[in-house]
Amino acid sequence: QVQLMESGGGSVQAGGSLRLSCAAPGYTSSSLSMGWFRQAPGKERELVAHIFTFDYSTSYADSVKGRFTISQAKARNTVHLQMNSLKPEDTAMYYCVADPGTFCFRGMGTCAYWGQGTQVTVSS
Numbered sequence: 001q002v003q004l005m006e007s008g009g010g011s012v013q014a015g016g017s018l019r020l021s022c023a024a025p026g027y028t029s030s031s032l033s034m035g036w037f038r039q040a041p042g043k044e045r046e047l048v049a050h051i052f053t054f055d056y057s058t059s060y061a062d063s064v065k066g067r068f069t070i071s072q073a074k075a076r077n078t079v080h081l082q083m084n085s086l087k088p089e090d091t092a093m094y095y096c097v098a099d100p101g102t103f104c105f106r107g108m109g110t111c112a113y114w115g116q117g118t119q120v121t122v123s124s
Contacts, residue, residue, distance in 0.1 A: 004024050077098070
């Protein structure tokens with residue numbers, strides 16, 4: 001079973017920044033495509049950002065475009081999510097996800113691996 005190790009998150013005031021990191025050190029078969037979902041209480045889960053490691057292309061939810069940046073770290077199967085200009089509506093539990101394929105990032109199926117989640121709280 002592959003475990004995703006998340007770090008970062010926490011509490012910040014509106015306009016501030018946070019960085020989330022996620023690693024899959026136990027996965028050695030190939031490169032994983034990785035991303036972040038978030039879910040706030042009473043709201044649907046939202047795919048925030050993802051990166052396809054075969055071509056390093058990225059995609060973002062409209063709600064975070066221009067503020068969040070997902071990037072591949074030097075370490076294999078490790079990504080960062082830099083979150084700038086945070087807003088109270090960004091408050092949610094953020095889950096790192098990973099998959100050997102890309103379908104789950106296109107709304108088809110569920111990603112194979114999920115992290116435990118890290119809380120991001122933005123106060124006004």
